[in-house]
Amino acid sequence: MERRPLFTAFGIPVSFDPFFLLGAFLIYQWSDGGRTGMYTVVAMVVFVVLHEFGHALTAKAFGARPEICVTFLGGYASFATTRRLTTRHHVAISLAGPGSQLLLAVPVVRWAVHRALDATSRTELAAALDVLDAVAWAGVLLGFLNLVPLWPLDGGHIASSLLTRAFGDRAVRAFLTASLVISLAMLALSLGVQADLIEAPFTALSVPRVDSPTLQVYIVQLWRLPSLLFGDALFVPLVTALGSWGQLAAINRWRRGAHVDNAPTTREIRHEDQVRAARTAERESWASGHLADFPRWWRPSPWVRGHVALLAGDTAGAGAALAHLADGDSRNWLVDRPDRPEIGTLLAYVPPEAQHSLAVLEARVHHGSTDDLVALATTLFIDEQSAEPLYLGAAGLATRGLADEAMAWLHRAVNVSPDPHRISVERAFHGLHRRSDFQQLLGEAQRATATR
Secondary structure (H helix, E strand, C coil): CCCCCCECCEEEEEEECCHHHHHHHHHHHCCCHHHHHHHHHHHHHHHHHHHHHHHHHHHCCCCCCCEEEEECCCEEEEEEHHHHCHHHHHHHHHHHHHHHHHHHHHHHHHHHHHHEEEEEEEEHHHHHHHHHHHHHHHHHHHHHHCCCHHHHCHHHHHHHHHHHHHHHCCHHHHHHHHHHHHHHHHHHHHHCCCCCHHHHHCCCCCCCCCCHHHHHHHHHHHHHHHHHHHHCCCCCHHHHHHHHHHHHHHHHCCCCCCCCCCCCHHHHHCCCCHHHHHHHHHHHHHHCCCCCCCCCCCCHHHHHHHHHHHHHCCCCHHHHHHHHHHHHHHHCCCCCCCCCCHHHHHHHHCCHHHCCCHHHHHCCCCCHHHHHHHHHHHHHHHHHCCHHHHHHHHHHHCCCCHHHHHHHHHHHHHHCCCEEEEEHHHHHHHHHCHHHHHHHHHHHHHHHHHHH
16 A cells, blocks of 8 residues: 655655654653653654665666655665666665765764853753764764665665675575674674673774864764674664565575475476466356366466456455465466456455565556556565566566666666576567667576576
8 A cells, every 4th residue: 555655855755654653752762751862763753864865866866766765763765767777876876875864964963062062051061962962873873884784774785786796696695694694693692692791892992083073973973883783782683684584585485486385386386287277267267257166286366266256246355365466475376368457457456465466566567557567566676686576567668668668677687687588488578579689688698597
């Protein structure tokens, strides 16, 4: 379900997730409440928005259509693009977030330092120090933290982009595994060792002294970073461990197609006779409005089950059937014709939990607006880091006659995971075959797979 933006700035819509309020409340409590807590919450919100605008404005400069969402204890900028983004583009977009908050914190830190130095009363001094502490934490310390090369921090995205460029798509899995192991080690240290024992080696080192009070604040916050990572702040290693594990699991799921109990094996599900029988049963179900008998291990697609339910006037049943579109791990169904008009109608009944699924993207190749296609394909690629959403996005753009945009998406898909057989035989790409850049891309894909 799409959120309505709270405001739009520089052509970029900004929305707030309801869980943002919970995150703000927790930050307020962790900061001892009162004026200190209020300053910290305000600083967090301001610098989260500035951070995401750094990402979004940079992505927009590269031709993307970004959106910002502020959510629980943070935020994210998502963007849809119809042109190829290079590794330099991705690195620049990732750097722009923490870079913007570190840069824009300078005038506020400078102002707070001077207010503290010029204070004429304890009340004025306390207020200035509260502002300084809030900005130093939200703008400076968290900016440095985001540059740590662990997933899903911005430093992790930068490392992933550079490794993919240097060693190919397989390097991403190795990086995510390393990120997970390091995060778990950090978490184990934080849980199993007293925080002061971990922090002692860092606090024993004297902080370098400089003449600039503003620069001194930045150096002090940078000196605090190891204590934040390895001390008693469990939140950071927990986030990076869960983020690394989730991303690694998603890649493995899309690439290997994990099976659950009682699901068919690869040999069974690909058996030619069963596939033919399942396709026939699916076609008969659409034609008759009743579910036909399917061969062993196979079942009617959620689309045809939703169609049958709608014919019976059961909209709730249609939604329940379409919810299974999200069951990507145990998919033992097929659609005989994804371009059926009925599927376009059924898209309106897909429940929220299944709207961001690969099966819905497959339907949007033929149905719905170009914006919906591009937005969903971009979201799935960001979440899964798999080439499949890119190939489907390219197919949908080619189907709509947007050849140049389709080629840009195909270039990115081939960079992630070259599949020359797919781009040469898939019907959606037949109209691109006469293009010289398509033939060049096909050659690149063939050479890439030949060397693996």
